[in-house]
Amino acid sequence: MTVIKQEIQDASSFIEEKIGGLSPEIGLILGSGLGVLADEIKNPIRISYSDIPNFPVSTVEGHAGQFVFGELNGKMVAAMQGRFHFYEGYAMDKVTFPVRVMKELGIEKVIVTNAAGGVNKEFEPGDLMVIADHINNFGTNPLIGPNSNEFGPRFPDMSTTYSESLQTLAHETARDLGLKLQSGVYVGNTGPTYETPAEVRMLRALGGDAVGMSTVPEVIIARHAGMAVLGISCISNMAAGILDQPLHHDEVIETTEKVKANFLSLVKNIVSKMN
Numbered sequence: 001m002t003v004i005k006q007e008i009q010d011a012s013s014f015i016e017e018k019i020g021g022l023s024p025e026i027g028l029i030l031g032s033g034l035g036v037l038a039d040e041i042k043n044p045i046r047i048s049y050s051d052i053p054n055f056p057v058s059t060v061e062g063h064a065g066q067f068v069f070g071e072l073n074g075k076m077v078a079a080m081q082g083r084f085h086f087y088e089g090y091a092m093d094k095v096t097f098p099v100r101v102m103k104e105l106g107i108e109k110v111i112v113t114n115a116a117g118g119v120n121k122e123f124e125p126g127d128l129m130v131i132a133d134h135i136n137n138f139g140t141n142p143l144i145g146p147n148s149n150e151f152g153p154r155f156p157d158m159s160t161t162y163s164e165s166l167q168t169l170a171h172e173t174a175r176d177l178g179l180k181l182q183s184g185v186y187v188g189n190t191g192p193t194y195e196t197p198a199e200v201r202m203l204r205a206l207g208g209d210a211v212g213m214s215t216v217p218e219v220i221i222a223r224h225a226g227m228a229v230l231g232i233s234c235i236s237n238m239a240a241g242i243l244d245q246p247l248h249h250d251e252v253i254e255t256t257e258k259v260k261a262n263f264l265s266l267v268k269n270i271v272s273k274m275n
């Protein structure tokens with residue numbers, strides 16, 4: 001067995017012991033300011049990342065750094081309250097480690113969420129966006145290195161990265177709830193700087209609708225492992241240079257606070273209808 005496979009199994013065995021007979025079906029990766037969703041989980045079993053063997057520890061503000069297992073709208077979920085970002089200095093295998101642990105736990109579907117800057121000028125801060133596709137602008141790829149066939153293929157197909165049926169479900173759910181839901185292309189940048197206005201113009205010209213500093217690595221690993229992925233961005237601000245104001249992390253957190261209710265009801269209703 002490879003070292004990484006052993007590390008994943010050690011982490012997942014530790015979790016299995018803590019959660020008893022629960023078998024989570026859906027993984028939730030909760031972005032900046034969106035971790036509150038995990039507070040809605042019934043009979044939660046919380047496991048701090050720092051207790052899980054081989055897990056990195058989250059450092060960024062607004063991220064609690066724990067897994068929450070339990071029932072959300074009738075489904076057993078594993079929610080990550082806080083994720084690991086490349087800009088924090090974690091190597092890509094650390095950033096994506098939790099996704100492989102989810103897969104080892106038997107999870108086949110993940111909902112990946114984030115706060116993102118709006119690149120599409122039609123968007124407004126507070127909009128929610130289903131990720132229809134992404135552009136990997138990290139300048140690297142979490143699958144670089146020897147490929148373990150036990151995880152997935154050497155050259156994974158990325159033509160339908162974000163599940164079309166889950167995107168449809170998201171749009172139907174938003175319509176039923178009377179919520180506005182955008183759809184677009186998420187560009188993943190390393191950060192931690194926000195973009196320059198010139199970079200934002202470039203991203204728009206390249207077909208990006210939203211930009212953030214996460215998601216792409218985890219989604220690549222999830223797809224490599226054959227998991228179905230739904231991505232939802234909360235447009236927390238317009239990207240640099242669109243409005244005449246500087247960007248600040250506090251604004252990102254404030255906007256996600258404001259749209260929390262919509263975000264929660266959208267994701268919970270999607271979860272309840274996933275099969």
Ligand code: HPA
Nearest residue numbers: 115116117211212213239
């Ligand atoms: N750029 C990159 N990442 C972000 C932004 C942004 O404008 N807003 C929230 N995350």
